Amino acid sequence: MRYNVAQLLKEQSGHTRQYTLHEDISHLDTDIVPLSALDGNLQLIRTADGVLVMGKLRASLELVCARCLDAFALPLQFALEEEFRPTIDITTGASLPLSDGDDAATRIDAHHELDLSEVVRQSILLAIPPSPICRTKCRGLCPHCGKNWNEGPCDCKRDEIDPRLQPLKQLLDKE
Ligand SMILES: [Zn+2]
Ligand SMILES: [Zn+2]
Structure with missing residues (x-):
């Protein structure tokens, strides 16, 4: 789930790129058992400080029912909204210091690539209900x-x- 944003970083705030995402997420996390690929649309927006990633994503996951312990398929939809910040200034090549609250998961690397894997992994784990139920009348x-x-x-x-x-x-x- 890597995107090269070198061109976008050279543009002015507000410029955007659209992407269609279709990713195999079977190796994302041992707690995530996908029954489908991760699909959706992404919008990458140049901001004053970096790149804002917005997306609407969906995947079907296999979960275990908290009541009957049977496996079942849960269609999951979630939104992404995360700002990524560059490690290197795109025009000067100078390293940019980490500021307080900067997360390694939302850094654009030295090759001007951002990796959505960790942000997507965290979003999916948050979107999974804590006690999933296979049907309302289980x-x-x-x-x-x-x-x-x-x-x-x-x-x-x-x-x-x-x-x-x-x-x-x-x-x-x-x-
Ligand atoms: Zn009995
Ligand atoms: Zn059940």
């Missing part, structure tokens, strides 16, 4: 026998129902 696992209730009720569940509540259960099961 019934989860039986705490006694471990059966996945999405596939049907288990025997121990039926045994525990108070006979007086049986009509209520039948009503709920019809839903």
Whole structure:
């Protein structure tokens, strides 16, 4: 996910470049299991201090449901907005000092290339819900026998129902 911004850095603030992004992200992070490529559009905008990267990206990821522990596909969309700053002055070739709050992930390297990998990795990890659920009505696992209730009720569940509540259960099961 590297972009050479040498030309853009020579232009005035406000100048932009558009890119279509299509990247394999299987090796980005062990916690990210992609089921598709990362796709989207990027806009690189020359600012007074560097290059602002804005993008709308999407990918399908494989996650494990926090309730039933089944793997499922989650379509993820997220926005990028990050300003990258040069390491070297494009006109003089002089090194530019790191300022406070400058992040190594958002530095434009000595070859005037910026690398989106780390920013994209962090954005994806932030966009993944902390307790992902395979469907809103996921019934989860039986705490006694471990059966996945999405596939049907288990025997121990039926045994525990108070006979007086049986009509209520039948009503709920019809839903
Ligand atoms: Zn589930
Ligand atoms: Zn059970």
